[in-house]
Amino acid sequence: MAAARSSLLCRCNFLVHKNLCVRAGVLWKQPPSRTFFSDRKKLHTAPVGQVFRLRPFHVLVATGGGYAGYRKYEDYKLEQLEKRGIEVPVKLASEWEVALYKSVPTRLLSRAWGRLNQVELPTWLRKPVYSLYIWTFGVNMKEAAVEDLHHYRNLSEFFRRKLKPQARPVCCVHSVISPSDGKILNFGQVKNCEVEQVKGVTYSLESFLGPRISTEEMHFSQAPTGNSFQQQLVTKEGNELYHCVIYLAPGDYHCFHSPTDWTVSHRRHFPAVGATNVGSIRIYFDQDLHTNSPSYSKGSYNDFSFISNNNKEGIPMRKGEHLGEFNLGSTIVLIFEAPKDFKFNLKAGQKIRFGEALGSL
16 A cells, blocks of 8 residues: 655645735824923923823734634634534625725734734733633643743743643554644645635645746656646656645644655745734744745745755655744645545544544555
């Protein structure tokens, strides 16, 4: 039985998509203070408008808290319906919701939210803040390597918390496992050169992955040629291309791992993909990767090869090995090739945890 081969781009390549938020600063101009004289004593009042000034931090906290409460209430209603065996229909945004979302300065908010999450909290404030986060998003701290909430200096560290080694056993029977915790949005065999429903959008393979890397750069001499872009990505005759989309909620474990045994030979980084309140992506073995850059050209990408004179093979990865981590919200799109008899053992909308099998041969 042939083993399924996996990659995050095509063959042994790595693809990084990242939302970009432009830098923005707010200039607060100090209004003139008013001066009064009374019996030769000069009296100064506070600057006009200072008392009632709303600061960005307060707006972010109020907005974020209100949104978190709303989401918690919506999740509670869905849980009650699921317990009663009622199928929850897919909710589509209305025209006014789409128009409202388009009017929101998402890049500015994403960068501001990222900065806010890196602010070091005083020790006495950490437990109440993290406890609210735990309650809102259903975080299971029993699995965390460090359960003491005072250990995490800021929300970003708490978000990227590591798990106890035994919390996620890796399936040793099947060759392709889930690289992360999350919810299964879409999965299946790639058809019509399309990747279905990533952030609510269906992409063509070529627009999502970018132009195919040449055989010389890939160091694959036996790669077959095909008429379509999809056929050109398959390296072995008899294999098919598959995809799986996993959404990581705010309460999920946000490190991701190798889904199979493979070798990374190439990385392609797209600096901007539509996602709100996303911080950065870190790849442990790739120190040259810097996501969330303030300057970029729309539609641009950059490539990096791990093949060199000193390294003819690339970066070997073992199934379940730590691969990287997300800062704030994230979605994983796993694209891999496997024999035609590969079958997914999944349902759309189900929760999955890192280490569990995606399918079987």
